[in-house]
Amino acid sequence: MGKYDNVPAEYKPIGMWGYLGYEILFTLPGVGWIILIIFACGASGNENVKNFARSYFCLFIIQAVIVAILIVAMIAAEIDFWYFSQDFIDALNNFG
DSSP: OOTTTTSOGGGOOOOHHHHHHHHHHHTSTTHHHHHHHHHHTTTTSOHHHHHHHHHHHHHHHHHHHHHHHHHHHHHHHHHHHHHHHHHHHHHHHHHO
């Protein structure tokens, strides 16, 4: 008998290989993201899988927000660079 035989199926722990497999599954573009949302809504039947999927989904949202902020910052820096570089080039041309 294992030490988790008396635990109900929805609360059985997941092994390290299980977490690794779910992480690989969730990183697949498209299909993995759909499965992630399905598991985060509780369709897996296991509380541990549901909580892992929810944490992975939260991490995905945080990463998407950070990437969006970086993209906006890079676009703003690019616009700023071209605006001020023209003034700098004009100043250099007028210097000599």
